[in-house]
Ligand SMILES: NC(=O)C1=CN([C@@H]2O[C@H](COP(=O)(O)OP(=O)(O)OC[C@H]3O[C@@H](n4cnc5c(N)ncnc54)[C@H](OP(=O)(O)O)[C@@H]3O)[C@@H](O)[C@H]2O)C=CC1
Ligand SMILES: N[C@@H](CC=O)C(=O)O
């Protein structure tokens with residue numbers, strides 16, 4: 001053994017060289033300041049290997065202060081764990097495991113017992129458990145010091161509380177000699193602390209070393225408790241005061257750097273005198289190279305565990321906590337966040353920056369050096385396997401899933417944009433900008449500069465942006481005046497969304513998916529930054545979009561499920577049937593197609609119901625009656641828009657109301673998708689229609705309306721397919737009205753016109769007001785819809801219609817009155833039909849889009865009984881597309897073109913079309 005002949009001992013900031021042989025070095029009085037002396041009075045490095053006693057009360061300090069040090073340890077040279085355990089039965093380096101139990105795991109007697117059980121059930125050869133103080137004790141101890149320092153007498157009762165807390169826990173856990181042994185040490189420590197705090201109280205001052213010394217007791221007591229419990233259960237166990245092992249150099253008031261070389265020597269020395277293979281070590285506390293007790297500051301006990309893991313070259317470090325592991329996003333913000341099984345060290349670094357419940361980056365460094373995996377596990381849920389943080393190459397699977405690991409946001413930021421042509425190619429501009437930022441001590445959270453160098457933008461906390469802006473404007477006053485800089489702009493209320501994942505950005509398609517998910521959720525990206533390490537892509541977004549953005553990207557990468565929130569407007573015949581179809585299909589879609597449809601609002605003309613998580617569709621009819629609110633479309637929209645859990649939302653307008661249709665443009669502008677069978681928007685005023693379509697085309701927000709023509713028949717989509725593939729439409733002609741088709745298919749023999757109209761209404765073919773069908777307006781609307789889709793700029797008034805509504809009934813006040821009076825006109829319509837029948841023809845109500853002439857028509861025509869239009873039945877529609885490709889034989893779509901089931905089915909398939917546009921698998 002290489003013995004160091006000289007070392008030094010220190011206590012609370014004092015140090016003096018001593019020889020290992022001289023047992024009681026003496027401090028000359030002049031080396032002690034009054035406060036140091038006072039605080040040192042009658043207290044000790046309370047444990048264990050060192051004890052300090054100032055022999056005389058403070059008055060006599062003027063003469064001299066004495067330090068008594070029982071020297072027991074032999075100081076060793078630079079040895080590794082394998083060396084100092086050589087030739088002993090001690091476990092070798094990689095057979096050690098380190099456990100760390102945080103404050104919550106040491107919160108109660110029961111929890112301490114559970115920690116003991118975890119340690120005892122670990123069959124590893126060498127086990128070292130690092131413990132934090134009993135929950136809240138460190139804070140209580142800091143408060144004590146503060147109280148004493150501010151001469152608040154209540155520090156005494158606060159110290160009693162600390163005693164009481166430990167005493168009660170000890171009494172629950174221990175008995176007999178174990179208990180009395182613990183309590184007598186506790187009593188001794190408390191009385192020493194009392195004396196020390198008294199000194200602080202008198203001096204009205206404490207140093208960092210004093211307070212570190214006081215608060216370190218929390219870990220001393222918790223480690224003693226835990227080791228006593230293990231011993232009580234019959235297992236060998238020994239306590240380690242890590243002030244004797246871990247040596248650190250303070251960097252600033254918040255951080256220390258471990259001195260691994262010195263710590264290794266200390267550990268070797270420690271092992272030279274101990275032989276247990278189960279060790280309970282104090283977390284948080286350490287010593288300076290001068291042997292002054294200190295703490296690991298904010299990095300705390302996790303850091304102790306990592307340092308011990310590294311000193312022991314442990315096989316694994318397990319951090320026991322109260323969560324199941326590291327989540328893919330903050331579970332308070334993303335309810336379906338998942339526990340990550342594996343993380344690389346770098347990913348863990350990145351995530352800890354964004355506030356994830358991961359180790360502080362500095363605490364990872366010591367174990368990273370030896371590729372020691374860190375496992376984060378829940379001490380209260382042993383069935384959860386936890387998250388393993390490890391070296392990437394160790395079996396790290398680069399599947400698409402593992403490339404993006406987690407998402408997080410940082411809120412309350414402002415973006416500062418420094419712009420101007422005078423920046424490009426001028427060395428020192430960036431440095432000047434950030435000098436100004438540094439001068440006001442603002443924290444730059446992210447920086448981005450395009451290679452054109454015409455602008456630099458960076459994010460700072462909102463609270464610091466005012467000072468930054470003033471500083472920049474002052475620094476660049478001249479450049480702004482002469483125009484070298486065009487502006488220093490501040491964009492308030494921003495958030496940062498960060499995606500973390502190793503090699504994410506270099507994997508093709510990953511960042512595209514990220515930005516695609518944001519685009520689909522209608523989220524504007526204000527700035528982007530990606531470090532060349534590629535572990536993190538950071539985007540700046542508007543603050544109000546933060547949750548939506550987080551959920552959109554998380555769901556894109558973690559669920560591959562497309563979740564869509566739906567608001568159903570008009571639960572009448574079509575809307576109600578749609579809700580029934582959704583009821584029967586949602587579970588299947590979720591299971592088989594990864595599409596999660598949730599109806600979170602239903603609104604009629606008088607009442608509405610809103611839900612955050614989704615209405616139970618199995619009883620939607622009852623639910624709408626249970627506690628309805630008064631109908632308020634604005635509030636309804638806001639409810640959908642404001643929902644924070646589902647990024648994609650769609651309003652499904654199943655009314656025939658023009659006022660509802662008036663909202664489409666605004667909804668699309670807000671990123672709300674619109675799906676409708678209501679023809680009013682597309683056949684209403686041309687400028688409104690064009691505005692809606694322009695908005696639809698210029699955004700990622702979708703507008704689908706297949707059911708407006710031919711109900712569920714693929715008419716609009718067929719036309720689109722022809723147009724988009726470059727076909728040229730010449731003419732679209734057909735029977736577009738299910739109602740009129742039904743009427744003319746059944747209006748024969750002795751049947752009366754009004755009876756047949758009544759049947760059509762009963763079958764759900766008619767518009768809410770059947771006059772819209774009989775007047776030809778409904779057909780004219782469909783003609784307009786197809787004409788506009790094909791590129792004609794027509795108004796509804798451009799289509800002449802042949803109305804079947806008797807002149808006298810045009811102004812009837814309601815559909816009901818109209819139906820009541822219609823039989824009076826049966827005779828006239830029968831005559832017209834009889835004339836046609838007599839000449840072997842049938843009456844058919846047809847619509848035409850004539851692209852050659854650029855016009856539309858709606859007519860009641862006669863067709864020969866052999867004509868395909870004469871072969872229809874029920875509510876059949878038949879639509880013939882004559883195009884450049886389909887010239888001789890038109891493309892024909894035929895089938896039922898009205899009715900609740902087929903129409904709702906058409907709306908439903910638009911919803912699924914939307915889901916697939918949003919990323920659902922095909
Ligand atoms: N029937 C068919 O075969 C086809 C129908 N369509 C279209 O489907 C749409 C619906 O038709 P249908 O279901 O038969 O009509 P209904 O009259 O049965 O239902 C309309 C629904 O809209 C509600 N409503 C009306 N105005 C408003 C408003 N301002 N705000 C909120 N809700 C409102 C009504 O509420 P309340 O009951 O409270 O008044 C009712 O629930 C129409 O646009 C129609 O053209 C399209 C293709 C085929
Ligand atoms: N009332 C309409 C319904 C479909 O748009 C019709 O009869 O065709």
Ligand code: NA
Nearest residue numbers: 706709711713
């Ligand atoms: Na259709």
